[in-house]
Amino acid sequence: MIWLLIMQYKWIALSNTTIGVLMASINGSITIISLPAIFRGINVNPFDSFQFLLWILMGYNVVTATFLVSFGKLSDIYGRVRLYNLGFLIFTVGSILLSITPNQGSLGALELIIFRVIQGVGGAFLFSNSAAIITDAFPYNERGKALGINQIAFLGGSLIGLILGGILSVINWRLVFLVSVPVGILGTIWSYTKLKEISKPSRNESIDWVGNLTLAVGLISILVAVTYGLLPYGSSQLGWGNPYVIAGLVVGFALIGAFIYVERKVQYPMFRLELFKIRMFAAGNFASLLRSIAYGGLTIMLVIFLQGIWLPIHGYSYEETPFWAGIYMIPLMVGFVSMGPISGWLSDRYGAKLLATLGMVIVGVGFLMLTTLPYNFSYPEFAAIIFFMGLGNGMFASPNTASIMNSVPPKYRGAASGMRATIQNIGQTASITIFFTIVIIALSSSLPSALANAVSQAGAPQLSGYVQNIPVTGALFSAFLGYDPVKTILSSLPAQIYSSIPPQAMAIMEQHTWFPTAIAPSFLLSLREAFYISAILCFLAAIASALRGKTTIAEIERDGGRVDK
Incomplete structure (x- = not known):
């Protein structure tokens, strides 16, 4: 039974x-x-x-x-x-x-x-x-x-x-x-x-508070730093040069090292x-x-x-x-x-x-x-x-x-x-x-020139300088989220630049497949x-x-x- x-x-x-x-x-x-x-x-x-x-x-x-x-x-x-x-x-x-x-x-x-x-x-x-x-x-x-x-x-x-x-x-x-x-x-x-419960809990063991703290803060510091390392910083497309990112990585790895030391010393790691x-x-x-x-x-x-x-x-x-x-x-x-x-x-x-x-x-x-x-x-x-x-x-x-x-x-x-x-x-x-x-x-190295060539081939070379400044992350996730960054840029152009775009070029760039094909x-x-x-x-x-x-x-x-x- x-x-x-x-x-x-x-x-x-x-x-x-x-x-x-x-x-x-x-x-x-x-x-x-x-x-x-x-x-x-x-x-x-x-x-x-x-x-x-x-x-x-x-x-x-x-x-x-x-x-x-x-x-x-x-x-x-x-x-x-x-x-x-x-x-x-x-x-x-x-x-x-x-x-x-x-x-x-x-x-x-x-x-x-x-x-x-x-x-x-x-x-x-x-x-x-x-x-x-x-x-x-x-x-x-x-x-x-x-x-x-x-x-x-x-x-x-x-x-x-x-x-x-x-x-x-x-x-x-x-x-x-x-x-x-x-x-x-x-x-x-x-x-x-x-x-x-099938296994008997080890209630005689104490909680390793120092180990918990050093591991948690260390991992959070590292993972937050690498997340912000993916965000643009200054003129760079990535944030690995951000002093806060660098500091987060240094502090995080130092705490992980301290955690390993602590775990070798405490009675109940x-x-x-x-x-x-x-x-x-x-x-x-x-x-x-x-x-x-x-x-x-x-x-x-x-x-x-x-x-x-x-x-x-x-x-x-x-x-x-x-x-x-x-x-x-x-x-x-x-x-x-x-x-x-x-x-x-x-x-x-x-x-x-x-x-x-x-x-x-x-x-x-x-x-x-x-x-x-x-x-x-x-x-x-x-x-x-x-x-x-x-x-x-x-x-x-x-x-x-x-x-x-x-x-x-x-x-x-x-x-x-x-x-x-x-x-x-x-x-x-x-x-x-x-x-x-x-x-x-x-x-970062290939997309600006690819977009510049795409607008030139569409018949609007005057837009090359504008599309080259599209942030890589913006282009990538605009496409993923169902937006067209070029349309956003077109709507923000100075009036004289916008009016200089030939109608046929505008029609090409507004096609559903134009931007995905370009990138x-x-x-x-x-x-x-x-x-x-x-x-x-x-x-x-x-x-x-x-x-x-x-x-x-x-x-x-x-x-x-x-x-x-």
């Missing part, structure tokens, strides 16, 4: 944590795909919106990356289920606040950022504990399958979010955030009534550095970090390219592009969803090393294949490549997570889960920063540079994965046995 109850509980734990991951992943992708409608809904000018857009995208990641380790350690002390339940509640409250954002303009954008931060706190509780709760509930020989199903929910949620965002943003931008509320309410009630002495744990996390840096910014870059360039060139109106961008990204998600459970099941039987390593090789090859596409590519070819990359990502994700969680002693699973999620989130945030930096630097070669060239770097990182992740050694199950090894695969 007891065994039957346990069997029932493990599926309760999996289904509830899967709902939590589903809700969080829907929220992430639905926000990305719906940003054009959101910014139009709160009446924010695209030329002034880059900093708001960055914080709406990255503020959530900054908060989750900062608190994941702290919350993971706290869950070992106070209970994983208790803090997971709290995360569900906080995330739902954040979703409700986002759906009722009262103001418009800059104030409305600031409110969206604050409410996303609240969601980020809830998300940190969810992500730092979900893998640990599943690991507690399932026997070692079923964890890969269970974590694979959980990973499917994450990518499935991303797919649902892309489609829902495209549909709901056309109706009303507030529905984009409201759609998470029923799921959040259901999940919160279910988690509070059905989940229970929250970041258990000794876990990195476990080969599977260290290799799996390093592979995950490299994979996240390589892959984390891919979706947003492909969505920007589809919405701002490829879809308008192929005749889609800017109002329709969010929906169709979501539809055209489906193969990436289908590839992951189709491989996730298979790779999880196989890793339970044969180990994670071969699957995870091969998965990273496949993703790296996929990045190289993307560099061969022209800007007006044939969609079937593009779909085949991103499906191939989805397969590789699905082959890596659940075996690698199961490998990491299996390798640690049960009493440290909360901390280990938080460490794993933190490393992954830091990698994803770094990936977005690296992608944007590469793209902006590349565009497409420069943008694609910059993307190719980013894809080459990502491919190299994926191959390095494959090497790290191959070095994880034989599979070790911590509780089996503790009891005198060993499982080698």
Whole structure:
């Protein structure tokens, strides 16, 4: 009878944590795909919106990356289920606040950022504990399958979010955030009534306040600095020369160094550095970090390219592009969803090393294949490549997570889960920063001349000096958000310059496809540079994965046995 109850509980734990991951992943992708409608809904000018857009995208990641380790350690002390339940509640409250954002303009954008931060706190509780709760509930020989199903929910949620965002943003931008509320309410009630603590909390351990403070302030300082490093500063298109950015990076890395020192001295550290002495744990996390840096910014870059360039060139109106961008990204998600459970099941039987390593090789090859596409590519070819990359990502994700969680002693699973999620989130945030930096630097050298040539060929060479001064970030995100920067510039020209433009030139520049076609070669060239770097990182992740050694199950090894695969 007891065994039957346990069997029932493990599926309760999996289904509830899967709902939590589903809700969080829907929220992430639905926000990305719906940003054009959101910014139009709160009446924010695209030329002034880059900093708001960055914080709406990255503020959530900054908060989750900062608190994941702290919350993971706290869950070992106070209970994983208790803090997971709290995360569900906080995330739902954040979703409700986002759906009722009262103001418009800059104030409305600031409110969206604050409410996303609240969601980020809830998300940190969810992500730092979900893998640990599943690991507690399932026997070692079923964890890969269970974590694979959980990973499917994450990518499935991303797919649902892309489609829902495209549909709901056309109706009303507030529905984009409201759609998470029923799921959040259901999940919160279910988690509070059905989940229970299996592992015994280590209440005799004290909280590492100094470690918490140095890590939180250090990570916030670094992540805020890299975010502002993407904003123009002075005459530069990027802010890496901004003294505040430099100071933020120096202070942040100094505090991270102090954090590592503190964790080696305190009696009950929250970041258990000794876990990195476990080969599977260290290799799996390093592979995950490299994979996240390589892959984390891919979706947003492909969505920007589809919405701002490829879809308008192929005749889609800017109002329709969010929906169709979501539809055209489906193969990436289908590839992951189709491989996730298979790779999880196989890793339970044969180990994670071969699957995870091969998965990273496949993703790296996929990045190289993307560099061969022209800007007006044939969609079937593009779909085949991103499906191939989805397969590789699905082959890596659940075996690698199961490998990491299996390798640690049960009493440290909360901390280990938080460490794993933190490393992954830091990698994803770094990936977005690296992608944007590469793209902006590349565009800074090629876009001004490309736009000057485009207006000259249209028959208005007198505009060359004006269009060359278009900020790269303004051009990039105006296209993404469905605005034409050239029309904005035309409306602000001096009367004598405006009147000198021939009518036929004006007609050419006002065509729906003119601006996307003008910026497409420069943008694609910059993307190719980013894809080459990502491919190299994926191959390095494959090497790290191959070095994880034989599979070790911590509780089996503790009891005198060993499982080698």
